[in-house]
Every structure is written in structure tokens, then in C-alpha cells.
């Protein structure tokens with residue numbers, strides 16, 4: 216059997232995520248208001264590594280309590296409990312933080328009974344714009360007489376709203392829904408000639424935003440709305456960079472320090488960009504959600520072994536975790552998404568991944584046991 220090179224360094228990745236959860240390295244201090252995002256990456260990473268079951272119960276309860284301290288008055292979650300007390304105008308529930316909090320709670324197998332599900336479902340409905348897109352937050356006007364939508368227009372928020380809706384609505388939910396057709400039309404209007412999806416209509420195609428659009432449609436049960444599936448598959452698969460041999464010692468390029476060595480084999484977000492660990496997930500996660508009726512199935516159109524080698528030989532780090540580019544120090548986003556890409560490809564020693572919610576399959580199965588009726592029993 217061919218030598219497949221190094222495998223997943225499970226123990227060091229577990230130690231890395233636990234270290235980051237307990238004491239975030241100083242490089243994250245600028246993200247202090249966004250700690251729920253960092254917690255999500257660590258918790259999902261541990262779940263993919265089958266490590267959550269070994270974390271003491273008290274510790275997991277403390278993590279859950281911390282997440283609930285981020286819950287905002289009136290629905291949704293904020294990025295950190297440290298901004299508590301600023302009031303609803305300056306500190307409302309935030310859509311991405313709400314997704315990260317709920318996905319982390321589901322990964323911790325929390326029963327979500329402490330979630331203000333009704334307030335949160337009302338919140339995502341209020342966040343929807345007339346064009347079907349979603350704003351990241353809504354706040355009271357200065358005079359306190361009304362409310363206004365804040366933040367930019369971005370496909371990421373459509374994904375977060377679709378995921379929050381999926382997690383909380385359950386079946387037979389009585390709370391008024393978002394306008395699903397309008398959200399689907401918004402994603403459709405953001406599909407470009409090349410089959411990729413941009414930040415919004417007319418914006419350049421990008422792998423991360425294509426994932427957000429495709430996963431949103433999947434969670435809304437509307438993947439069939441991808442009007443040019445063949446082009447979308449072509450766009451995604453064309454983002455795999457070719458494998459490059461390491462530079463030789465006497466190569467002139469060695470003196471040109473603008474050209475970092477890119478081993479290739481993984482993916483980039485836009486053509487002619489450097490291979491980057493997170494794009495391994497944005498692309499493979501997207502492909503995993505597309506109909507597999509075509510022959511060959513979309514996932515079989517990429518070189519999975521080359522992607523695996525890029526991740527495990529070039530960005531998996533000695534101290535645990537994965538870096539963004541070959542040789543980079545690890546960070547929690549690229550560590551989680553590197554594992555997520557390996558998991559979606561069926562890497563041994565990892566749990567399978569639910570490509571749409573970006574949580575381990577076990578977490579989505581747990582959610583399925585909660586979904587029936589949990590949004591109707593209050």
C-alpha cells in the first residue's frame with residue numbers, strides 16, 4: 216500500500232484546542248469582543264477529534280454557562296460577555312455570534328432549553344432586508360422610538376440566519392418565519408456567470424462566499440435553486456492549486472522574498488491566489504452539499520489525496536493545530552477548518568462532518584433528537 220505520509224496528530228491537536236479554550240494566546244487579544252467565535256472553532260475541533268467525551272463534565276458545564284452569559288436581552292447572542300451592560304442600542308444580539316453560540320452548544324450536546332428561542336427567531340426575522348439578505352444586527356434608534364439595521368451586506372449573514380433558523384425552528388414551529396423565498400432569490404441573484412457566489416449581486420465569486428450561499432440553500436432545503444450546477448462545480452474544483460516542488464537552493468526565486476513557497480495541492484479562494492488551509496473546507500464543504508447524482512459525484516472531482524497532503528504535511532503544526540499557509544503558526548480558525556476538510560473527506564480517526572452546519576455528525580444527530588417540537592413547547 217502506498218505511503219500516505221503523516222496522519223492526524225490527534226493528541227497534539229486536542230492539547231492545542233484545550234490550551235486555547237483555557238487561555239487564548241496574546242495574538243487573539245484584539246478579538247476579545249469576538250470570543251464566542253474562537254470558542255466555537257475549539258469546541259467543534261475537539262468534537263471532530265472525538266475528544267469532547269473525555270472533557271470532565273464540570274468543565275463542559277462551565278463552557279456552556281460562559282456561552283449563555285453571551286445571550287443578549289431580546290434574543291440572540293453577543294460575541295463576548297464582557298460587553299454586558301452597554302444596553303440594547305450598543306450591545307444587541309449579533310447574527311454570526313448567535314450562530315457560533317448555538318453551534319457550539321449543540322456540539323456540547325446542550326439541550327438548548329436556556330436559549331431564548333422565540334426572541335432569537337424574532338430577531339432573525341427582523342434582520343431580514345427587503346431584498347432577502349440579512350443584516351448582522353438591529354439596534355434601537357438614538358431617540359429610542361424605533362429600530363434600524365446595522366452592518367454591511369454579506370452572504371455570510373444569509374448563511375448564519377439560515378443555520379440559526381435550522382437549529383431553532385424545529386418542526387411545527389408557530390413563530391413567524393423569515394421570508395424563505397426571498398432569501399433564496401437573494402442567493403440566486405448573487406450567482407455569477409462562472410457559477411461561483413459573491414458577497415452579493417454583482418460581486419466577485421469567492422470560495423468562502425460560495426460555501427455560505429450553497430450551505431444556506433442546503434439548510435433552507437433549496438439546493439435545487441443553484442441554477443447552473445455544472446458551472447458551480449467547475450468553479451469550485453478549479454480552485455485546487457497544482458502541487459509545486461520545493462524550491463531548489465540555487466533558484467533565483469530564493470532571493471525574491473515576495474514569493475513564499477506554496478506547495479499547492481490544497482485550495483485558494485479566488486484564482487491565482489495562494490493555497491490556504493481554510494479554503495480546503497470552503498471548497499470541500501460546498502461540494503459535499505451538492506447533489507451527488509452526477510457521475511462522478513462532485514467530491515470525486517477534486518484530488519483528495521493532494522488536499523490531504525497539503526493539510527497534513529504542510530500546515531499541520533508540530534505544537535498542534537493548523538496554520539493558514541505552509542509553515543505558518545497555528546490559529547484556531549484554520550485548525551478547525553483544516554480538520555473539517557479532512558473530516559468531510561472521510562479521514563480516519565476523525566468524526567464525520569455535517570457540511571451544512573459545520574459541526575460533527577454526532578452533533579447534528581443530537582440536534583435531530585431535539586428538533587421535533589422543542590420550538591413549540593413553550
Ligand SMILES: [Zn+2]
Pocket residue numbers: 491492493494539549
Ligand atoms: Zn484562510
